[in-house]
Amino acid sequence: MRSEVLQMIEESFFTIAKAAAIILAGIAVGQIIQHYFWRRHLWQKVRQRQKECQKAFRKLDDDLNSLNFDEEALQAICNLPTSELQEGLQSGKYSALEVLAAYQTKALQVNKRLNCVTEPILEAKANAKSLDEHAEKEGLLYGIPVSLKENYQLKGYDCTMGLVNYTGKLFKDDAVLVKVLRKQGAIPFVRTNIPQIMMTYECSNPIYGRTDNPYDATRTPGGSTGGEAALITAGGSIIGFGSDIGGSIRVPSHFCGCYGLKTTPERLSQKGISSLSKGQFIVSGSVGPMARDLDGLVLATKAILCDYMYALDRSIPPLSFRDEIFQSKRPLKIGYYVNDGYLQSVPACQRAVMMAKTALEAQGHTVISFDPPDVPRMWTELYLKTVAGDGGRKFYEAIQKDIPDRCVWNLLFITRVPRWLLWCMKTIIRLVTQDPVHTEGLMSSKGCRSVCEWWQQAEVVEAYKDKFMKKWDDLGLDGVICPVFACVAVPHGYVTEIIGAGTYSMLYNVLNYPAGSLPLTKVTSEDVQQLENYPNRRYFEKNIKKASEGSIGLPVNVQCVCLPFQEELVLRVMKEIETGLKSMGDH
Numbered sequence: 001m002r003s004e005v006l007q008m009i010e011e012s013f014f015t016i017a018k019a020a021a022i023i024l025a026g027i028a029v030g031q032i033i034q035h036y037f038w039r040r041h042l043w044q045k046v047r048q049r050q051k052e053c054q055k056a057f058r059k060l061d062d063d064l065n066s067l068n069f070d071e072e073a074l075q076a077i078c079n080l081p082t083s084e085l086q087e088g089l090q091s092g093k094y095s096a097l098e099v100l101a102a103y104q105t106k107a108l109q110v111n112k113r114l115n116c117v118t119e120p121i122l123e124a125k126a127n128a129k130s131l132d133e134h135a136e137k138e139g140l141l142y143g144i145p146v147s148l149k150e151n152y153q154l155k156g157y158d159c160t161m162g163l164v165n166y167t168g169k170l171f172k173d174d175a176v177l178v179k180v181l182r183k184q185g186a187i188p189f190v191r192t193n194i195p196q197i198m199m200t201y202e203c204s205n206p207i208y209g210r211t212d213n214p215y216d217a218t219r220t221p222g223g224s225t226g227g228e229a230a231l232i233t234a235g236g237s238i239i240g241f242g243s244d245i246g247g248s249i250r251v252p253s254h255f256c257g258c259y260g261l262k263t264t265p266e267r268l269s270q271k272g273i274s275s276l277s278k279g280q281f282i283v284s285g286s287v288g289p290m291a292r293d294l295d296g297l298v299l300a301t302k303a304i305l306c307d308y309m310y311a312l313d314r315s316i317p318p319l320s321f322r323d324e325i326f327q328s329k330r331p332l333k334i335g336y337y338v339n340d341g342y343l344q345s346v347p348a349c350q351r352a353v354m355m356a357k358t359a360l361e362a363q364g365h366t367v368i369s370f371d372p373p374d375v376p377r378m379w380t381e382l383y384l385k386t387v388a389g390d391g392g393r394k395f396y397e398a399i400q401k402d403i404p405d406r407c408v409w410n411l412l413f414i415t416r417v418p419r420w421l422l423w424c425m426k427t428i429i430r431l432v433t434q435d436p437v438h439t440e441g442l443m444s445s446k447g448c449r450s451v452c453e454w455w456q457q458a459e460v461v462e463a464y465k466d467k468f469m470k471k472w473d474d475l476g477l478d479g480v481i482c483p484v485f486a487c488v489a490v491p492h493g494y495v496t497e498i499i500g501a502g503t504y505s506m507l508y509n510v511l512n513y514p515a516g517s518l519p520l521t522k523v524t525s526e527d528v529q530q531l532e533n534y535p536n537r538r539y540f541e542k543n544i545k546k547a548s549e550g551s552i553g554l555p556v557n558v559q560c561v562c563l564p565f566q567e568e569l570v571l572r573v574m575k576e577i578e579t580g581l582k583s584m585g586d587h
């Protein structure tokens, strides 16, 4: 009797277990099938988008062929510095259509090599024609073609940020900045590539593919405004616009060797600039211009800092470009550093800062040593914990529902490891990286646990800003010069391995200070030889050293920083450095 009962229990157990296994297997198979069809749907959308872009490129190519412009004349237009191009357009020497055709032709050529343009803006031709038909040549950017990062909203276009799910969602209106550019006579003519979700210093996504560095195709142009930097540097655009929440304008400018300005977040309208960080107001994103020469950067900044922007966006302070600050001859006191107290910059970046120091001194300015306070803590407890305040959930979810791109997936993967597991692995990670700051960085990317902690986070960031500004004021500084990044352009897919190198830029996002990226020099064989003295203990140090081998000839920029709302002074410091170098016969 007892064995019959046991047998019955055993049989029922096996029946239930079998049923559970069948249900679970059914769910798993269902999920795999659903995933398969979802992915297939996403890839169909990618192909559809790629076809549309190819069609637009072909249309532009046909249009340009039918115009029958002289190729040499067009090339000559693209070789003009900004001031001469502006003058030529204003005087009527060049028509807007001719200049547009020159840059469209060049952008198409450059794009074949670097894959930096996502699509052409076909309305540009009608814009140029309409400018040519009007007698008045109004606007600081009259007739100048400008390129735009893919996240700048344009009427009739989508902003994917490299996410397939965002394709085909067309905007009904232009971003405020785009309207201002049009008002100033500029002609938006191409859109440029970005990394998926724009949260890394690379430039690749499943829709538009990977952009290469103009100096070395095996290396990244940087990100997230990587397409802009590559296009401008290679001559396919003269002025462009990007955005920056951790170096996205400054780092690609440095990796490619063009000019960039990250503005104070509140100074320019960000209405109509797509980003996944909207609503995170502790470390705010910024927008700003990029250019082939300094005159172009100044002109673009002047053009957008105008009354028309305030008319369109009342939340922006009514502060037009103050030429008196830019033109001032007052001697300046500038701080400098080559080591931010976390990761030492490579010899080439150090040499660039020292060149800038010498140039400023030659111009009669005082340059003193400056140590930014608590950079390792700024990076982990302030920057990472804020930018990934929700534990990276918004970024991760956007990618999880999409086709993940390796360049950002590798970086965000850490946000999926449970906090407790990360905590248990802390000692092992520390042993492997030989870097407690790196380990803290990983922990910080788990974000805040409650609204209360988020409020505290805002307070801690404010306290750091006060501490930094006090140090700055105690020294009576007007500005600071330092590296943009701890190293120069790295190979594709390598940014996660050296992400700590970004502290040089991220610091000024935490502080909300405006900062420019100024091309100064190229890596020399001596710079590479001196790498043998570069530290080689911690994970990031080893990788920075490795990535810097074979970097001869790559561009090196210097970062110029001033207090909030002092964009004009940043530009002045950049100008003083360039003038100083020219007077020394070094530029």
Ligand SMILES: CCCCCCCC/C=C\CCCCCCCC(N)=O
Pocket (backbone or CB within 6 Å): 198, 199, 200, 201, 223, 224, 243, 244, 245, 246, 247, 248, 249, 384, 387, 388, 392, 411, 412, 414, 415, 438, 441, 442, 445, 499, 502
């Ligand atoms: C130490 C490992 C850090 C893991 C971080 C994972 C969380 C992701 C959040 C932030 C990524 C930091 C990279 C910022 C680059 C931003 C470039 C930009 N858009 O300006």
